[in-house]
């Protein structure tokens with residue numbers, strides 16, 4: 001009755017770095033394999049092999065709908081996109097190479113956005 005301690009949850013941090021990163025990811029030259037969910041009609045085995053599909057459109061919708069409780073949840077969805085890509089594609093394939101490029105871009109830029117915010 002008013003005496004309860006207010007517990008502040010550190011993970012409801014400002015999501016501004018996520019919006020900025022989402023903009024940059026969608027514009028990236030190597031984003032093309034990840035802009036929309038993988039088409040399971042073109043790749044019938046995808047849903048069986050990849051248990052948790054993720055893509056940039058889905059991430060953008062989660063941001064819009066306030067589904068991310070923290071920056072880390074957002075970062076982990078991007079890492080899921082890249083891990084799924086490595087599972088399903090050869091490193092030397094066009095899609096596989098794009099996944100490595102997007103991951104390297106993300107990790108470097110994410111540090112810059114989060115440290116200076």
Ligand SMILES: Cn1cc(C(=O)NCCN)ccc1=O
Pocket residue numbers: 032033034038043084085088089095
């Ligand atoms: C992420 N990913 C994308 C594709 C693809 O071909 N996307 C269509 C682009 N127009 C294939 C396999 C895969 O893991």
